[in-house]
Amino acid sequence: MSEPISHSRRDALKQFMLLCGAAGALQVTRSAQAADAPHLAPADPTATALAYHEDAKTVDAKQFPTYQPGQMCSTCLQLQGKEGDAYRPCNIFAGKLVNANGWCKVWVKKA
Template sequence: MSQPTTSRPKTVCGTRREFLAAVAGVAAIAALPLAARADDLPALSESDPTGSALGYKEDASKVEAAKFPTHKPTQTCAGCSFYQGTGPRGACTLFPGKSVAGKGWCSAFAQKT
């Protein structure tokens, strides 16, 4: 007589092994440094329609005080909660697909906590 085989139930993603492989793949992609990915992004131009609307400047020291009275000299993209990077340039959640200067500024500045 042959012994009955026991089959393991499949998860939504297939087998447990397939599920764990998928999770490991996603974790590996998420672990890539954000700065490395920001280097691949084109730089946001000050004349970009969205950047211009938010008063984006590559250099925060060149922000017009009369036009943006809430700007403070200590505010830069690198200190903003929307900035995703650690180097001179980084991704910004406000400007998908573009990188911004760490020493830049826009009117949507929100201090990192």
């Protein structure tokens, strides 16, 4: 037979549940903020410096010899966010969203 939960344990459980709810709400807020971030413009100075392309298929392999077919943001280690979203955060371009089909010079294969 189980013992009734004491007030202090019940209070601790309530606090824990409130904290879990607050953490979940914070996560939702962060996701919403990330989804609201502006798209990275190819004309952005940092984007230009790293040869960011909105569409990896438009990368000139002669101009950028490190580029290989199949390289794109969605296969890059630096891409964050939700799989399947067209635009997602990238560790390199803080506060901006990159096209999942894009590419830049610092592409690194996702493990």
